[in-house]
Amino acid sequence: MLDLFDPQERVVIGEQAVLMRGRALAVDTALLAAIDAIAGRASFRRMVTPGGYEMSVAMTNCGRVGWVTDRTGYRYAPHDPATGRPWPPLPDVFATLAHDAATEAGFADFFPDACLVNCYEPGARLSLHQDKDEQDYRHPVVSVSLGLPATFQFGGLKRGDRPLKVPLTHGDVVVWGGASRLVFHGVLALKDGDHPLTARRRFNLTFRKAL
Ligand code: MD3
Ligand code: FE
Numbered sequence: 076m077l078d079l080f081d082p083q084e085r086v087v088i089g090e091q092a093v094l095m096r097g098r099a100l101a102v103d104t105a106l107l108a109a110i111d112a113i114a115g116r117a118s119f120r121r122m123v124t125p126g127g128y129e130m131s132v133a134m135t136n137c138g139r140v141g142w143v144t145d146r147t148g149y150r151y152a153p154h155d156p157a158t159g160r161p162w163p164p165l166p167d168v169f170a171t172l173a174h175d176a177a178t179e180a181g182f183a184d185f186f187p188d189a190c191l192v193n194c195y196e197p198g199a200r201l202s203l204h205q206d207k208d209e210q211d212y213r214h215p216v217v218s219v220s221l222g223l224p225a226t227f228q229f230g231g232l233k234r235g236d237r238p239l240k241v242p243l244t245h246g247d248v249v250v251w252g253g254a255s256r257l258v259f260h261g262v263l264a265l266k267d268g269d270h271p272l273t274a275r276r277r278f279n280l281t282f283r284k285a286l
Pocket of ligand 1: 191193201206216218227249251255256257258260261262279281
């Protein structure tokens with residue numbers, strides 16, 4: 076039988092925004108084991124925004140710096156504010172996947188120094204925002220989705236631009252660069268489900284060159 080399903084499909088979402096469906100599948104269990112090890116050293120926590128709201132997404136980090144928010148603002152910090160210790164290093168399986176996916180999307184020499192690890196439980200969402208806390212927007216952002224599927228919102232350069240809805244499923248990798256680097260984006264409330272590898276959760280890795 077002719078099988079038209081391509082597990083490694085590439086979808087162009089926007090100008091220099093490329094979705095590589097299933098690109099992380101070959102290393103999914105290694106990525107999830109590494110997330111477990113990171114969370115054992117730097118726990119997932121729900122951070123507080125400058126406006127005083129507790130985020131519904133739980134976060135931790137690995138790499139030289141990690142993204143943090145509290146009542147004083149957003150920033151990249153070399154230490155976990157919960158413990159005062161450095162963030163765990165970027166696991167090799169993370170660094171290799173992020174670098175290789177960026178290269179395949181046309182961004183050579185991407186060596187991320189920060190990886191934000193997001194954990195979504197049913198109902199958790201991320202409202203439309205821009206990623207603007209990095210020094211040099213010429214570097215792309217690489218994201219990896221694991222576990223339950225989510226609906227990603229890909230907007231424009233203005234908050235009011237109507238966002239495109241893109242389903243992101245287990246193993247998907249997206250490289251966002253160039254004209255898409257500063258677009259507004261978000262994630263709709265996670266629907267409940269039961270994933271064979273992550274149960275009722277979705278993880279997202281976001282790789283950035285922050286410094
Ligand atoms: C487009 N995370 O952590 S990944 C974030 O699924 C974040 O957890 C989402 O947005 C998540 O900041 C979306 C996709 C993504 C990440 C960064 C981007 C898309 C982006 C930066 C610029 C443009
Ligand atoms: Fe973002």
